[in-house]
Every structure is written in C-alpha cells, then in structure tokens.
Amino acid sequence: xxxxxxxARREIATQIRxxxxxxxxxxxxxxxxxxxFLPKIMxxxxxxxxxxxxxxxxxxxxxxxxxxxxxxxxYADEAAARQAVLDGDVDAALVxxxxxxxxxxxxxxLGVLLQSVNREFKxxxxxxxxxxxxxxxxGADTRYESARQGVATVLVFLLFMLLxxxxxxxxxxxxxxxxxxxxxxxxxxxxxxQLLGGKILGLGVVGLINLVAILVVGxxxxxxxxxxxxxxxxxxxxxxxxxxWFVLGYAFFATLSAALxxxxxxxxxxxxxxxxxxxxxxxxxxxxxxxxxxxxxLLASVLSYVPPxxxxxxxxRMAAAEVPMxxxxxxxxxxxxxxxxxxxxxxxxYERAVLRTGARLKFGEVLRAR
Amino acid sequence: MLEIRELRxxxxxxxxxxxxxxxxxxxxxSVRPGEMFGFVGANGAGKTTTMRIVMGVxxxxxxxxxxxxxxxxxxxxxxxxxxxxxxxxYQKMRVAEQIEYFGRLHGxxxxxxxKATDDxxxxxxxxxxxxxxxxxxxxxxxxxxQLAVALVxxxxxLVLDEPFSGLDPIAVDALATALQERCRGGVPVIFSSHQLExxxxxxxxxxxxxxxxxxxxxxxxxxxxxxxxxLRVVVRDxxxxxxxxxxxxxxxxxxxxxLRTTGGDDQEILRRAMKAGxxxxxxxxxxxxxxIFKEAVA
Numbered sequence: 001x002x003x004x005x006x007x008a009r010r011e012i013a014t015q016i017r018x019x020x021x022x023x024x025x026x027x028x029x030x031x032x033x034x035x036x037f038l039p040k041i042m043x044x045x046x047x048x049x050x051x052x053x054x055x056x057x058x059x060x061x062x063x064x065x066x067x068x069x070x071x072x073x074x075y076a077d078e079a080a081a082r083q084a085v086l087d088g089d090v091d092a093a094l095v096x097x098x099x100x101x102x103x104x105x106x107x108x109x110l111g112v113l114l115q116s117v118n119r120e121f122k123x124x125x126x127x128x129x130x131x132x133x134x135x136x137x138x139g140a141d142t143r144y145e146s147a148r149q150g151v152a153t154v155l156v157f158l159l160f161m162l163l164x165x166x167x168x169x170x171x172x173x174x175x176x177x178x179x180x181x182x183x184x185x186x187x188x189x190x191x192x193x194q195l196l197g198g199k200i201l202g203l204g205v206v207g208l209i210n211l212v213a214i215l216v217v218g219x220x221x222x223x224x225x226x227x228x229x230x231x232x233x234x235x236x237x238x239x240x241x242x243x244x245w246f247v248l249g250y251a252f253f254a255t256l257s258a259a260l261x262x263x264x265x266x267x268x269x270x271x272x273x274x275x276x277x278x279x280x281x282x283x284x285x286x287x288x289x290x291x292x293x294x295x296x297x298l299l300a301s302v303l304s305y306v307p308p309x310x311x312x313x314x315x316x317r318m319a320a321a322e323v324p325m326x327x328x329x330x331x332x333x334x335x336x337x338x339x340x341x342x343x344x345x346x347x348x349x350y351e352r353a354v355l356r357t358g359a360r361l362k363f364g365e366v367l368r369a370r
Numbered sequence: 371m372l373e374i375r376e377l378r379x380x381x382x383x384x385x386x387x388x389x390x391x392x393x394x395x396x397x398x399x400s401v402r403p404g405e406m407f408g409f410v411g412a413n414g415a416g417k418t419t420t421m422r423i424v425m426g427v428x429x430x431x432x433x434x435x436x437x438x439x440x441x442x443x444x445x446x447x448x449x450x451x452x453x454x455x456x457x458x459x460y461q462k463m464r465v466a467e468q469i470e471y472f473g474r475l476h477g478x479x480x481x482x483x484x485k486a487t488d489d490x491x492x493x494x495x496x497x498x499x500x501x502x503x504x505x506x507x508x509x510x511x512x513x514x515x516q517l518a519v520a521l522v523x524x525x526x527x528l529v530l531d532e533p534f535s536g537l538d539p540i541a542v543d544a545l546a547t548a549l550q551e552r553c554r555g556g557v558p559v560i561f562s563s564h565q566l567e568x569x570x571x572x573x574x575x576x577x578x579x580x581x582x583x584x585x586x587x588x589x590x591x592x593x594x595x596x597x598x599x600x601l602r603v604v605v606r607d608x609x610x611x612x613x614x615x616x617x618x619x620x621x622x623x624x625x626x627x628x629l630r631t632t633g634g635d636d637q638e639i640l641r642r643a644m645k646a647g648x649x650x651x652x653x654x655x656x657x658x659x660x661x662i663f664k665e666a667v668a
Contacts, residue, residue, distance in 0.1 A: 006474050014463070181458030185519065188425040188452040189475040191444065355427065357456070369382045 003190035007198025008205070011173065015206045025210060029217045035154070036221035049110055052081045052093030052101070059094070059117045144232035151231065152292055152319035155242055158214060159312050160285040163249050166207040167277065170254045171261035171270050173199050178354050179265050192351040200254045204247065211246055215239050241328060242315050248332065249311030251339045253281060259346035262353040263361040273360065280308065288312040295320035305331050307338035372424075372442075372527055372558050373400040377433035379419055379582075393419045394430070395582035401527075401558040401575075406549065408573035409562040410663060416582040417562040418455055421531050424560075425452045437527065448477050451525030455532045455562075457516050459504045466491060466500035469518045476523035483522065490518045510541060517545065521552070528552060530561040534568060546572055570659040580667040590659065597657045597665060601636055603629040604651035605643045612646030626650070 015021050048069030051061075054077060061070050073090060075081040078101075081093035085101050092110060093101045100106065100114060123130060177183040177195075186195055219239070222228040228235075256277055264273045271278075287309055291300040295317050304314040304327070314331045317323050345367070353366045379394040394416045401407040409417050422428040424435050426447050435442045460468055466487050473483030491497045494514045499507060504515060513536075520528065528549070534542050550572070553559050563569050569576060570590055578586040578593075586593055605612070607625045616639055618631025627647075629639070636654075643649050657665075 002477075003475060006471070010471055176460075177458075180461065181454065181456035182460060183458070184422075184427055184454040184456065185452060185458060185472070186475070187427045188450070188454075189448055189472070 003194035004198045004201065007190065007195055008202035011199055011202025012205055015169070015203065016209070021206070025213060028210065028214055032214050032218040033221040036218055036227055037225045049092070049107070050090045052084050052090040054078055054081045054093060054095045056094045056097040059114065059121055061113055061117050064117045064120075065113055144230070147230040148232050148320050149292065151235075151238070152295070152316045154218070155238075155319055156285065156288045156292070156312055156316050158211065159242070159246060159249065159315065160281070160288075162207050162211055162246065163253055163311075164278075164281055166203050166250055167253045167257040167281070168270075168274070169203050169206075170200060171257045171274055172267065173203065174258045174261040174350070174354070175264060175267055175270055178262060178357060179267065181357065183354050187355070192354065193347050196255075196258055196347055196350050200251070200258060204250050204254065207250055208243070208246065211243065215242070238315075238319055241318060244332065245311050245315045245335075248335045248339055249308060252308050252311065252335070252342050253277065255339070255342045255346035259349040259353075260363065262350045263363060263366065265357045265360075269360060284309050284312050288316045291316050292320055305334055307335045310335050371400055371402050371438065372560075373434075373436045374398050374420065374424065375434050375436075377420060377423055377430045377435075379416075379423065379428070379430050392582055394423075394433075396433070397579060397582060397584050398433070399577045399584055399587050401560055403556045403558055404553055405574045406553045406559045406572055407561075408569035408576045409560055409579065410564070410566060410569055410576060410659075411562075411579035412667060415579045415667075417579055418531055419582075420579070421452075421529050421560070421562065422454075424529055425450065427454075446526075449523065449526045451476075451520040451523070451528045451530075453516060453520045453530040453533050455535075457513070459512065459515060459519070461505040462503050464501055464503060465496060465507070465515055468504060468515065469522050472519045473522040476525075478523050486522050486524070487518075490522060494518055509536075510538070513537065513541065517548065521548070525552075526557060528557055528559040528561075530559070532563060533561050534563055534565055542568070566659045566663060576659065578663055578666045586662070586666040593659075593662050594656050597662050598632045599654045599656055601629075601631050601634075601639065602651065602653055602655050603639060603643050603649065605629070605646055606648040606650050608643070608647035612642060616642060 047067065048071070050071045050073065053072050053074045058072050061068075073084070075084060075093065078095050081090075081095060082101055084090050085093050085103050088103070091102070092106060092114070094114075095101060097118075106114075120130065174196075177186065183195070190198075219228065219235070222231070257274060260273050260277060261270060264270065287299075287303060291297070291303065291313050294300060300313060300317050303309040304317050304323075310331045314323070314328065318328065349363060349366050352369065353361050375398045377394045377397045378392075380390045380392050382390050397416060397420055399407070409420070411417050419428065423430045424442070426442075426444065437446050440446070463471070469487040469490060470480075470483045473486050474480065478486060488497075491500055494517070496511060496514060496518075499511065504512060507515065517533075520530070530549075533545060533549075537545060546568070549559055549561070573590065575587070575589045576593060577584055586596070588596070601618070605627050608627050613620050613627070613629055616629065616631070617634035618629050621628045621630075629643070631639070640649070640652055643652070
C-alpha cells in the first residue's frame with residue numbers, strides 16, 4: 001500500500017507543478033465563470049419591460065407576473081408617449097386606460113399580460129372577483145427544463161474533456177516509464193499493481209482537483225450572477241453524483257488506457273494504440289448529446305445501464321430529467337462491476353507487456369500468453 | 371548468503387520460434403556476504419534473465435532464490451539494489467527528488483531518504499546539480515545518478531547488469547571503488563560484464579554461463595587450477611621438425627616458433643628447444659579469464 005501511495009504522490013506532485021496544469025486550471029475556471037455570467041450579460045433586457053403611461057392608472061402587472069420587471073414612466077400627452085415609443089424609450093405606452101401604443105407588433109408576452117390584467121382589473125373595479133385558475137402538472141416537472149438542459153450540456157462536456165485528458169495523461173506516463181526503461185528499476189521495488197494503481201490514482205486525483213475547482217467556481221459564479229435562481233432543485237446531489245461518475249468513468253478508461261499504452265514503447269505510438277479507446281469515449285460523448293434531447297426516451301433508459309456509456313448518459317439523464325434513486329444506484333453498480341473486470345484485465349496485460357520493449361505488442365496475444 | 375538454485379525459464383515463442391525459447395536451463399550459484407561475484411557469458415546466455423528473476427522483475431518457471439536461508443520475497447528484495455542493463459531515469463524529474471523517491475520506494479522514511487540523498491550527492495560530486503532536471507545532465511553525470519538510485523537505501527545486496535558498459539576508464543575506476551567499498555562492508559555484489567580483465571581484477575569468484583547453464587564457477591584461482599597452467603617456449607630459428615613428438619601446438623611467426631602445451635616433461639622440452647635453436651622464452655603461464663571463458667563455452 002505504501003508503494004502505491006508513493007507512486008500516486010509522485011504523479012500528483014509532478015502534474016500540479018507543470019505549467020500546463022496551472023494554465024489549464026486558470027483558463028477553465030475563467031471560462032466557467034464567464035459562462036455563468038453570460039445569460040445575465042446577453043439576455044439583460046429579456047424579461048423586463050418599460051411602459052409609458054398617459055392619463056391612466058398603473059395596471060397590477062407585477063402581481064400577475066412576479067418574475068418580470070416592470071418600469072412605468074408617465075408622459076404628459078399622447079404625442080410625447082408616441083415619441084417615446086418610436087425612440088425605443090418604452091416598450092409600449094398605455095393611453096387613457098384604453099389604447100396601447102407600440103412600435104410595430106407588440107411583444108406577445110407583454111400583449112397577453114396587458115390584455116388579461118386589464119380585463120381583470122376592470123372586472124374587479126366592477127365588483128366581480130374571478131378566482132385564478134389553479135395550474136397543476138400531472139406529468140414530469142418541466143418548470144426547469146431549459147436550466148436542466150443547460151446544466152446537462154455543461155456536465156457532459158466537462159466529463160468528456162476530463163476523462164479524455166486524464167486518460168491520455170495515464171497513457172503518456174505509462175509509455176514514459178516503459179520507453180525510458182525506468183520501469184525495470186521501479187518493478188524491482190514495487191509490484192506492478194502498485195505502479196499501475198498509483199499512477200491511475202494520482203492522475204485521477206489531479207482530474208478530481210480540476211473537476212471540483214470547476215464545479216465550485218461554476219456554482220459560486222452562478223449564485224453571484226443570479227443564474228443559480230433558475231437551477232432545478234437537487235443540484236447538490238447532482239454534483240456529488242457527477243463526482244462519483246467521473247471516478248467510475250475515469251477508472252474504466254484510464255485502466256484500459258494504461259493497458260493499451262503498455263503495448264508500445266514510444267510516445268509517437270500512443271495516439272494510434274489509443275484509437276479504439278478514443279473512439280469509444282467519443283461515441284459515449286455523442287450518444288450523451290443525443291440523449292440530451294430525449295432524456296426520458298428508450299435509448300437513454302437503456303444506455304444509462306450499459307458501461308461505459310452509462311458514465312456519461314446517466315449523469316445527463318439525471319441533470320435533464322428526474323431519475324429515481326434506485327436506477328442511479330443500479331447503474332452505478334453495473335459500472336463499478338465493469339470497472340472491476342477492466343482492472344483485472346488491464347493489470348494483467350500491463351504486467352505482462354510493460355517489460356517487453358521494442359515492437360508494438362498485440363492486446364489479445366499478451367492476454368492469451370501464459 | 372544469496373543462493374540461486376536450478377532456475378529454469380522458457381519464454382513464450384512468437385511466430386518465429388513456435389516452441390518458445392529456453393532462456394535458463396537450471397542455472398544455480400551462490401554469493402557470500404562481502405563477496406564480489408562476476409557473471410560472464412556471451413550475449414543471450416541468460417545473465418540478464420537470471421538477474422531479473424533475482425530482482426523479482428521476472429518470474430522463473432521453476433527453481434528458487436533464497437537470501438539468508440529464506441526464500442527471497444518482496445520485503446527482503448526491497449532492500450536490494452539494482453541497476454538494469456537498460457538504464458532509465460525520469461528525464462524531467464529533478465536529480466535530488468529522483469534519488470529521494472527511489473529511497474522512499476525502497477522503504478526509507480522521508481528524512482532518511484533525504485539524508486541519504488544529500489550524502490550520496492556529496493560523494494558523487496553532484497550537490498550543485500541537485501535541483502536540475504536529469505535531462506540537463508551530461509551522460510556521465512546521468513550514470514552517476516543511476517548509481518545513486520541503486521545505492522540510496524544502503525542495499526543489503528547489489529545486483530548490477532553490465533554496470534561498466536559505456537563508462538570511460540576514469541568512471542570505471544570510480545564505480546569499481548564504490549562497489550569494492552560496499553563489498554568490504556559485507557554486501558554481496560553480483561555484476562555481469564563482458565570486460566573480462568575487469569572481472570578478473572575485481573571479482574572474488576566468477577560464474578561462466580552458456581546457453582542458460584552455469585558451465586564453470588569458482589574463484590579465479592580455482593578456475594585457473596582446473597584449466598591448468600600453460601608452458602610457453604619461444605625458439606628463434608630452430609631446425610625444421612624440432613618439435614616432432616612433443617606435446618602441444620607450435621605456431622610460427624617469422625623465424626620465431628612458439629610451443630604451447632599444458633602437459634609433457636618440461637625439462638625434456640627445454641633440452642629439445644635448446645638443441646634446436648636459440649631459446650628466447652621459457653615459462654609457465656596462468657591462463658587468463660578470457661582463455662578460461664573461451665575454453666568453457668567452447
């Protein structure tokens with residue numbers, strides 16, 4: 001165990017001191033904060049209206065639509081109000097409590113609001129009280145649909161980038177040790193599983209540092225920018241399960257990556273030997289994007305149990321729709337089982353191949369050889 | 371005592387050797403504390419495979435390795451020092467950190483590893499380079515770091531595969547001195563080499579390996595005694611056919627005839643030589659390790 005921890009510690013210490021790690025972390029953190037503030041900056045005027053008022057009373061729009069901001073400006077006469085509309089100072093102007101002036105067609109939402117609030121207001125003044133209709137959804141909760149989609153998109157991209165990045169780091173590290181032959185001295189003092197496990201563990205921690213930094217900064221920035229107000233409930237649980245999914249997905253891909261990398265002796269061969277794995281991770285990514293559009297569909301339900309797709313499909317499903325707890329647990333259990341199988345397979349190949357420098361070896365041949 | 375008994379190893383064959391290749395065919399020898407053991411043999415004879423098995427990097431098909439009368443396990447092996455034939459270091463890691471790291475891997479505590487590293491750097495003259503990346507060092511200095519990595523934990527046993535290859539004569543002497551120091555401290559040292567004069571000069575005992583078997587083993591003196599001394603007689607311008615009926619072989623170089631023999635009556639040979647011509651040299655010579663080696667693997 002001691003050997004494993006020493007190897008892991010060296011990996012972490014080596015990685016976090018590199019310029020690539022520091023710059024990468026700073027850039028992603030900046031990017032995430034910008035993304036969190038973007039809706040605020042871009043869509044600033046979207047959900048608030050400025051209204052002109054000539055010889056009329058303010059309508060209780062705020063009560064009818066508490067999420068939207070309304071600003072009233074009073075004008076002396078209709079001519080002044082008309083000018084204000086044309087100049088774009090106001091979105092619409094209410095004249096004599098009877099006419100609404102707009103520049104072209106009125107904003108649909110605003111139009112409906114004005115009509116219905118006006119009607120209610122007038123009826124109320126006449127002594128007729130109408131109880132508002134009670135809205136109740138008997139299907140899925142779709143209130144947060146767009147926010148869920150946004151969160152899911154960001155998560156799947158994050159998982160993809162980090163899984164891919166750390167997987168390549170593991171492969172490069174394995175080939176560095178094999179190619180430089182240092183592996184032989186290492187294996188004289190630690191067991192192969194310690195060397196392999198330490199490397200995977202260490203680089204996994206580096207990946208987790210990245211992921212946690214991004215999640216913390218992202219959520220922090222979102223709550224400062226007010227974006228967090230739109231987040232669906234259960235964000236904390238979602239974040240925790242994203243961490244678990246990263247660990248599972250990473251263990252799966254990194255182990256296979258190490259096994260494949262141990263077949264070659266030169267850095268130049270890394271990308272070609274990793275091709276099948278890169279394809280697999282890309283496929284997982286694309287499938288997850290497809291699932292994003294239909295998070296409750298058949299494909300999504302099935303693939304969220306099939307490793308390694310489940311590592312990205314399930315978190316997407318969880319973010320984009322509500323998933324019962326038992327389904328998440330079942331899917332995680334299946335994935336964990338797959339990770340165990342891959343660990344057994346990968347460490348066997350690694351152990352047999354890592355000392356055989358020279359020409360590229362074949363995965364199947366190494367596995368079959370006694 | 372380090373004892374290697376009856377090691378056998380067969381490598382799985384590729385398409386070119388379907389039956390596999392026998393690398394070790396029952397090799398065995400032992401090394402006492404404070405003994406320097408030279409391991410010689412042609413390329414592919416099985417030296418590296420034997421050392422890898424001793425270091426636990428490879429598994430033998432059968433046979434055993436024991437240290438201090440117990441089967442050698444991972445714990446004891448952690449206190450061994452190893453320098454493989456193919457040198458390797460983390461090129462981008464700093465010199466001192468690298469040596470310390472290996473000290474820790476060999477079971478030293480953090481402060482002990484740090485102290486051992488400082489001492490070694492001092493002795494190897496690398497103190498100023500301690501914070502440099504290994505790749506910034508000259509080849510000679512990289513070799514020293516490699517040695518430091520093998521020595522940092524004050525190993526109980528040293529196993530070195532071709533430690534002298536690629537070293538200049540001064541570095542050879544420095545390494546030889548370092549190994550002799552360890553040896554005097556009671557550490558068994560095994561090293562392989564193709565430089566037989568060096569083996570002859572440094573080693574208390576020698577093992578000659580050929581085709582996965584130990585064909586001769588013992589102290590250099592024992593091997594010489596087994597081989598027997600050679601009588602060499604040089605006669606200038608002798609009468610033709612002077613050596614007819616004498617044992618051994620005659621080689622002719624210009625007017626000098628040289629007779630070499632390991633048997634026969636030396637007095638009789640001398641009389642015949644003196645009668646035949648002018649005797650320039652008459653003497654008994656001990657065989658060199660090179661001669662013993664050639665004889666043994668022939």
